Amino acid sequence: MPHRPSLVLLGLAAALAAGSAAADRTVRGCAHPAAQPMSWAHQGQLHGVCVEAAKRAFAAAGWTLRVDDVGPWSRCQALVERGQVDAIVCAFDTPRRREYAAVVEPALARNEAALFVRRDSRLRFEQWSDLSGLRIGVGHGVSLGSEVDRQLARHARVDNALSETMNLRKLLAGRLDALATAREAGEQMLRAHGCEQQVRVLPRTLGGAPLYLQIARQSPAVAALAGVRGYLQRPEYAAELQQLHAQQAELYRRQNPAPLQTSCKP
Numbered sequence: 001m002p003h004r005p006s007l008v009l010l011g012l013a014a015a016l017a018a019g020s021a022a023a024d025r026t027v028r029g030c031a032h033p034a035a036q037p038m039s040w041a042h043q044g045q046l047h048g049v050c051v052e053a054a055k056r057a058f059a060a061a062g063w064t065l066r067v068d069d070v071g072p073w074s075r076c077q078a079l080v081e082r083g084q085v086d087a088i089v090c091a092f093d094t095p096r097r098r099e100y101a102a103v104v105e106p107a108l109a110r111n112e113a114a115l116f117v118r119r120d121s122r123l124r125f126e127q128w129s130d131l132s133g134l135r136i137g138v139g140h141g142v143s144l145g146s147e148v149d150r151q152l153a154r155h156a157r158v159d160n161a162l163s164e165t166m167n168l169r170k171l172l173a174g175r176l177d178a179l180a181t182a183r184e185a186g187e188q189m190l191r192a193h194g195c196e197q198q199v200r201v202l203p204r205t206l207g208g209a210p211l212y213l214q215i216a217r218q219s220p221a222v223a224a225l226a227g228v229r230g231y232l233q234r235p236e237y238a239a240e241l242q243q244l245h246a247q248q249a250e251l252y253r254r255q256n257p258a259p260l261q262t263s264c265k266p
Contacts, residue, residue: 025063026066027058027063027224028085029085029086030076030088031051031067032091033071033163034165035073036188036252036256038182038185039089040252042255045069047248048090048248049248050089050090053241054213060227060231061227061230062224067089070085072140073139074141076088077097080100081100081216086216087215090109090212091143091214092111092209092210092211092212093209094143097214101214101215102216104215104232106210107232109210109211109241111184112182112183112205112207113144113145113209114181114186115180116186116199116202117171117177118199118200119197119198119200123202128151129155131152131155132155135156135176135178136157136178136179137167137171137178137180138167138179139163139181140162144181144207144209145207145208145209148180148207152206159175164181167181168193168199172264178202184249187201194258195264
């Protein structure tokens with residue numbers, strides 16, 4: 001077995017890393033890079049409502065959370081599943097994620113999903129059957145909540161792309177009938193890309209669901225669960241969350257100003 005020594009060394013390195021994380025109480029987290037204002041990447045750093053709330057919650061439990069930009073959302077989830085990253089900072093609760101992560105309750109925040117269509121689209125969404133056979137873009141690895149995921153898979157032809165920006169380009173090019181994403185993130189994306197005149201959001205929501213901090217079951221950071229939960233259960237957390245939301249939404253707008261002239265194109 002020529003590879004056994006290297007496997008042993010890798011196992012030892014992983015064990016030492018886990019021990020080090022437990023000893024210095026440092027948690028490595030990741031988040032969606034384009035779910036503003038809940039989480040987004042800017043110049044190699046992660047910002048957002050959930051990012052700041054999670055940092056405060058871990059600090060209250062005596063741990064330090066470092067949230068890294070690891071790339072696409074699907075990669076963040078894969079790294080947590082493999083135990084290479086300790087926590088998903090902000091995600092819907094799904095059966096698949098519960099297989100490898102402990103979901104911290106109560107939720108960090110809440111998100112509402114919506115459909116975005118071209119301005120000239122005649123699509124109306126009143127019931128799920130209205131989407132039958134339509135091409136709906138959803139980010140790869142993205143969940144919009146278990147019920148929304150189930151209904152989209154049942155009624156529509158779900159088209160996955162690595163990012164919401166790629167789905168926006170496909171929508172503009174006529175390769176999608178609609179794009180499904182978080183309402184606020186989608187609205188901010190349209191503004192930042194200068195696409196508000198070309199794309200609109202449908203008024204009826206797809207559904208809303210809580211966003212949770214999720215800790216890898218094999219991570220030493222599970223020891224922080226009780227402390228993190230206690231922080232989120234405080235009566236004053238709701239007001240704190242509202243303040244964070246206003247601050248982070250404004251930060252995103254400053255970092256991503258609307259273009260001076262329309263630049264929206266496929």
